[in-house]
Amino acid sequence: MDIDRSGDRSFLLALALTAAGVAVMVGAAALVSGPGSAPAAVEKAEPPPATEAWPAPPDELPPDFGKMALVPAGWFFMGADEGVSFEGPRHRVYLDAFEIDLYEVTNYQYAQYVRATGAAPPPHWKEGRYRPGRALHPVTNVTVEEAQAYARWAGKRLPTEAEWEKACGGIDSTRYAYGDAFDATLCNSGYSSVCDTVPVGRYPDGVSFYGCFDMTGNVWEWVSDWFSKTYYEDGQKNPTGPPVGTHHVSKGGSWTTDEEACQTSFRCWSLPGARWGYCGFRCARTLPPVEGFEKPGVEDLVRIPAGSFLLGQDGHPFSGPQRRVHLDAFLVDRVPVTNRAYKVFCEATGHPAPPHWHAGWIPEGREDHPVINVSLDDARAYARWAGKRLLTEAEWEKAARGTDGRRYPWGETFDAAKGNTYETGIADTVPVGSYPAGASPYGVLDMCGNVWEWVEGPFTRDGYERYAKRNPEGPRGAFQHVLRGGTWSTFPVNCQTFSRCMALPGCRWGYTGFRCAKDAE
Numbered sequence: 212m213d214i215d216r217s218g219d220r221s222f223l224l225a226l227a228l229t230a231a232g233v234a235v236m237v238g239a240a241a242l243v244s245g246p247g248s249a250p251a252a253v254e255k256a257e258p259p260p261a262t263e264a265w266p267a268p269p270d271e272l273p274p275d276f277g278k279m280a281l282v283p284a285g286w287f288f289m290g291a292d293e294g295v296s297f298e299g300p301r302h303r304v305y306l307d308a309f310e311i312d313l314y315e316v317t318n319y320q321y322a323q324y325v326r327a328t329g330a331a332p333p334p335h336w337k338e339g340r341y342r343p344g345r346a347l348h349p350v351t352n353v354t355v356e357e358a359q360a361y362a363r364w365a366g367k368r369l370p371t372e373a374e375w376e377k378a379c380g381g382i383d384s385t386r387y388a389y390g391d392a393f394d395a396t397l398c399n400s401g402y403s404s405v406c407d408t409v410p411v412g413r414y415p416d417g418v419s420f421y422g423c424f425d426m427t428g429n430v431w432e433w434v435s436d437w438f439s440k441t442y443y444e445d446g447q448k449n450p451t452g453p454p455v456g457t458h459h460v461s462k463g464g465s466w467t468t469d470e471e472a473c474q475t476s477f478r479c480w481s482l483p484g485a486r487w488g489y490c491g492f493r494c495a496r497t498l499p500p501v502e503g504f505e506k507p508g509v510e511d512l513v514r515i516p517a518g519s520f521l522l523g524q525d526g527h528p529f530s531g532p533q534r535r536v537h538l539d540a541f542l543v544d545r546v547p548v549t550n551r552a553y554k555v556f557c558e559a560t561g562h563p564a565p566p567h568w569h570a571g572w573i574p575e576g577r578e579d580h581p582v583i584n585v586s587l588d589d590a591r592a593y594a595r596w597a598g599k600r601l602l603t604e605a606e607w608e609k610a611a612r613g614t615d616g617r618r619y620p621w622g623e624t625f626d627a628a629k630g631n632t633y634e635t636g637i638a639d640t641v642p643v644g645s646y647p648a649g650a651s652p653y654g655v656l657d658m659c660g661n662v663w664e665w666v667e668g669p670f671t672r673d674g675y676e677r678y679a680k681r682n683p684e685g686p687r688g689a690f691q692h693v694l695r696g697g698t699w700s701t702f703p704v705n706c707q708t709f710s711r712c713m714a715l716p717g718c719r720w721g722y723t724g725f726r727c728a729k730d731a732e
């Protein structure tokens with residue numbers, strides 16, 4: 212049967228209104244045995260003999276092949292108010308955190324499943340094998356039941372329609388995986404000259420909000436939901452669609468479809484048992500409860516008593532004049548916020564992870580390093596979620612130097628063994644609390660080096676001259692904010708307890724983090 216790749220709207224509408232029992236597909240004819248009938252039975256093919264080393268691993272795998280993207284818990288916008296596939300109205304939906312495959316399941320991966328279980332291979336595989344050179348193409352010609360069986364074997368499941376849509380369009384549900392404007396160079400659609408599937412990951416610039424590949428085009432992807440015309444009107448939290456139905460949903464468009472059918476919200480529906488050469492799937496996984504998911508409590512806070520201390524330093528750029536300031540008692544995090552803690556925050560709220568976390572995952576082995584690459588607003592959002600706040604600049608300085616005006620948390624003389632600065636030669640962050648001998652008079656750690664820390668204080672050159680004598684919050688109206696403490700990349704002179712750095716609130720650097728404070732009760 213010839214495949215129509217015209218994407219003609221009238222054809223799309225006709226199919227969308229086809230009577231129940233007919234498979235629906237946009238921009239391509241369904242390969243079923245006839246109108247209104249179920250697909251013809253497929254004779255089970257024998258898999259290759261177990262003695263053969265098949266499937267052979269591909270010579271080169273795409274980055275992070277076999278891994279999954281973390282999609283944090285939270286609200287997102289689902290659906291569209293316009294369209295022809297019952298994807299309205301656009302509304303907010305809440306999903307618990309989940310993981311989803313970065314790539315569509317490939318022929319190579321499906322062949323491993325066939326070999327391990329004796330399941331029938333796709334019927335177009337000659338003698339039970341995919342064609343040479345197609346190991347990394349998405350598997351096609353599989354039914355939703357076969358996709359579900361593979362997912363169970365892999366310890367996963369199919370994503371729900373809502374999960375798929377959030378993983379593709381992100382919190383704001385962009386029209387396509389990569390943005391709101393269609394771009395034929397970023398996906399394998401009916402506008403490409405390929406006229407076939409391509410290996411997964413071929414369009415790295417077309418990744419979704421969470422780093423998933425090929426969610427626009429290449430192959431339609433089965434999801435777990437039964438089709439319902441009123442689905443987008445029902446359920447606001449973890450929707451799974453109707454419990455039973457006559458048709459299953461697939462999403463994302465394919466190499467045969469037009470730009471409308473490739474939209475994030477667009478829905479295709481078809482009979483159970485249907486299979487095509489342009490429909491595959493990817494898997495999802497429910498996240499187990501996160502250890503320590505509760506918000507950080509008071510056990511990791513240090514109490515700083517009320518009283519006066521020496522703020523600033525005479526003769527030091529932007530840190531003078533030195534003056535005595537009174538602060539009420541407050542609580543401060545003993546160490547900067549870690550990647551591990553920040554990940555819990557992202558999962559619980561849906562807040563975006565730092566941009567260098569690939570697919571929302573902490574870089575391997577860095578769970579207990581201070582979180583970096585966060586803006587002032589990111590730090591504030593975490594603090595609010597944790598029931599805390601950022602320190603004022605005066606609070607940070609008192610927690611670091613005590614009441615006697617010392618230059619470093621431990622005293623007057625620099626010691627490279629007591630803080631992670633340029634002098635250590637590490638040239639990277641280290642896990643928080645790695646320098647217990649560098650503690651401040653109150654036992655607060657890592658206040659000399661490792662990362663600059665955002666504080667709640669606008670920067671001005673004459674800021675200390677205008678500071679109030681009691682609980683100062685700094686000047687108003689400045690467009691740059693203060694960071695304190697120095698980093699692994701700074702010289703000791705810039706890691707002193709009174710040293711100040713300034714940056715625009717939206718800046719993110721690989722050596723900037725934060726810690727939180729709380730009013731003492």
